[in-house]
């Protein structure tokens with residue numbers, strides 16, 4: 001009987017134990033990034049820009065060159081990097097505290113300039129690394145370390161929808177939101193990342209992929225409950241879909 | 254520019270910075286508008302593209318220093334310029350440059366503060382520049398030009414030092430040296446040997462090892478070792494890179510200490526004092542970090558007294574006192590910056606007489 005390999009570690013992903021909590025989606029998202037770098041033959045020409053958050057150790061998992069950025073500034077760092085190494089593949093990997101709070105200015109202006117890099121935005125509705133404080137993406141009513149009694153619209157404002165917001169900007173070629181809570185969603189996320197990466201590689205375009213993610217530790221849930229929360233609570237507020245696609249007729253839906 | 258006789262041109266200090274930077278091979282500029290440094294982005298936006306470089310107006314000073322960080326990590330000679338309020342915003346990025354051992358030039362054509370302050374010549378940012386305006390135990394190379402020629406020359410020198418020590422460098426000027434016009438020589442870039450940039454991120458290419466530019470060190474003992482390494486570089490700068498101008502110091506009984514714009518005015522006052530028979534000289538620190546401590550310690554053996562002159566209420570004087578170490582009196586004269594508050598040579602001459 002001949003054996004066929006149906007599943008293996010992408011070359012761009014290192015063979016090391018992960019520090020992520022059980023049930024955290026960061027590890028799965030890292031894998032999707034690695035597998036797309038492999039698929040598009042980008043590993044040797046990639047410069048990743050890590051942000052400050054639970055994904056700060058991007059370089060410990062992805063076998064590519066990496067610049068570690070100050071909190072929220074990854075799009076500015078990537079702008080400088082890509083303008084110098086314009087033939088290289090550059091992406092940022094940012095959390096929701098990083099991109100949607102302290103780094104809103106940098107992401108909006110990099111997107112508006114249409115910088116030729118790709119952004120992976122991991123939205124877990126909280127500040128994971130610092131212990132589960134309220135983020136701009138925290139859902140109404142969601143308990144966090146700094147929203148006792150739950151997020152209140154009057155006191156704290158409403159959750160911010162970055163994929164929709166950035167879709168308004170002319171510099172953006174593609175803005176989409178995906179999730180990785182079931183196999184079908186994982187396949188869609190994989191395709192979205194591939195599309196974003198191709199847009200940079202082939203056309204030098206800016207693309208934004210928001211990925212809904214879990215933080216069981218700070219949500220006070222077990223991995224199974226956390227995974228279920230994505231469909232039950234997050235997707236109703238953060239609908240999956242593509243908000244801008246300059247390549248497709250069905251864009252701007 | 255590699256002609257044998259350097260061109261003589263009439264330039265503003267801020268323009269000289271641009272030509273110095275381009276001659277030094279700087280091809281990337283990132284900045285945000287602020288007075289009194291506006292000539293720099295304006296000239297860079299028209300000149301850099303002619304040299305195959307890029308000018309980018311950022312959305313803020315925070316973004317521009319981080320663009321510089323990215324460009325520097327990718328191996329480019331890159332710069333940003335601003336003035337005091339904008340330099341405050343860059344401090345986080347400067348700390349990250351220092352921690353990640355990235356070179357890069359930050360030009361501060363400083364103005365008066367605190368807060369919005371005003372746009373007059375000021376040396377109120379001395380502490381911020383040399384004591385570490387950002388967080389962490391780091392040092393930054395700080396050069397203080399006092400003429401348009403030095404704006405040109407020291408810009409080139411700052412890039413070389415910054416690359417050699419893998420440390421950010423600041424050119425600390427003010428509206429006086431930035432705005433005044435003088436005839437200068439556009440000298441060719443000095444030929445210096447610099448270490449290969451074998452640490453930059455380029456994508457792995459043929460390499461099997463990844464490269465990482467970072468400032469987070471969480472392993473046991475890692476950060477202490479990193480900080481010791483950073484301090485060793487600062488020590489090497491102190492040992493090898495101090496620059497200061499000595500004016501009429503041979504028999505000086507009173508030594509003035511002043512840098513930048515204040516030193517220009519003080520030079521005239523020293524001449525006036527010499528004409529009336531007073532034995533007065535001046536030490537002008539050109540590198541504010543590394544500071545000319547040994548020059549001052551040596552002078553403390555022969556001079557009777559020191560008079561530190563600054564366009565602020567007393568910042569560098571603290572470093573002069575440390576270097577003199579109680580052996581001689583150190584007087585201070587300064588005026589808080591503000592419109593019309595630049596001291597005149599006559600005013601400084603009066604101070605010289607009082608301190609003599």
Ligand SMILES: Cc1ncc(C[n+]2csc(CCOP(=O)(O)OP(=O)(O)O)c2C)c(N)n1
Nearest residue numbers: 052053054071095096097098126127128129
């Ligand atoms: C200037 C600055 N402010 C605050 C912090 C502290 N801090 C570290 S990570 C983080 C937030 C991380 O949250 P997020 O970006 O959502 O990433 P996650 O850990 O959830 O993946 C914060 C506020 C910092 N490092 N720097």
Ligand code: SF4
Nearest residue numbers: 020021024054128215
């Ligand atoms: S704290 Fe949250 S985001 Fe961070 S690794 Fe754990 S589960 Fe993931």
Ligand SMILES: [Mg+2]
Nearest residue numbers: 095096126128
């Ligand atoms: Mg988060």
